[in-house]
Amino acid sequence: MIKPEDIIRIGPPQLDGVGRMYFGEIARGLGITLGHLFKKKKTVQYPEEERPLRVQNYRGVHRLNRDPDERVACVSCFMCSTACPAHCIHIEAGESPWPDREKYPVKFEIDELRCIYCGMCEEACPVDAIELTTEFDIVGLTREEMVFDKEKLLEVYDQTKQVKPRKNPKITGYSYTGKPQQ
Ligand code: SF4
Ligand code: SF4
Known part of the structure; x- marks a missing residue:
């Protein structure tokens, strides 16, 4: 229970004649x-x-990378969609037409409006197939x-492949980001 002595009553400040002219306050405001x-x-x-972008830690729109044979690098392991806290990655896996996977x-879709750009998907991907540009x-x-499908995400890769995106250097070994690849 609150005791009456615990209550502090704050009244309006007592202003003298000069204070009531508000000159000081007007000057401070100006x-x-x-x-x-x-x-x-x-x-x-x-x-x-x-503004110059801090590319070292900027996380922007996603891309789906291609492998050296220009195929989609993703192997449909679902690690990214499992890690995604916003549940905005939707993948439908199919039997690979290639013998190496x-x-x-x-189907691979990312809802770019629902995404919170946390970067968990790119950290989770075992083959560096998904990256934030x-x-x-x-x-x-x-x-x-704004729901980017596989073709759109591959198109983003085609348009940004000369730029190495931000990724956790400790995990990926990438030394720097945002610069054209050597
Ligand atoms: S950046 Fe985060 S929220 Fe966006 S798709 Fe990746 S894991 Fe999900
Ligand atoms: S984690 Fe990488 S390989 Fe696995 S489904 Fe996602 S993008 Fe594809």
């Missing part, structure tokens, strides 16, 4: 406004201007457009 006027500009006029993804300016007019 000072803050003027301070913002001369502060270093932090906003950018996107898309004409862009058992399965391949007949540094691309961020993706747009769509409908939700359906």
Whole structure:
């Protein structure tokens, strides 16, 4: 139970004659406004201007990598979809037409709007088939457009393959990210 002596009552400040003119407060407010006027500009006029990206840890739109034979590198192990906390990866596996693997993804979809870009999928993938690129300016007019299917994800790979995306260097051995591959 709260005792009456535990209650602290705070009343309005007692202002004297000068205080009631609010000159001090007005001057302080103007000072803050003027301070913002001369502060270093932090906003950018996107898309004409862009902030430099911290590619070392940036996680953007996904891509599905191709192997050296230009086939989808994914082996449909479901590790990424199991690790995904947002449940936004949907895979349907099929029997592989190639002798070097058992399965391949007949269907592979990622809901880019549902994704929280945590990077768990790329960390979980045993064959480095799924990666998060540094691309961020993706747009769509409908939700359906933002569900990227296998072809779209491979297309992202085709457009970004010259850039090594961010991945955990301790696990992958990648020394740097966001630079063209050597
Ligand atoms: S980045 Fe995270 S939320 Fe997005 S698909 Fe990968 S595991 Fe799921
Ligand atoms: S992308 Fe990687 S983790 Fe996901 S199903 Fe394919 S091989 Fe497995």
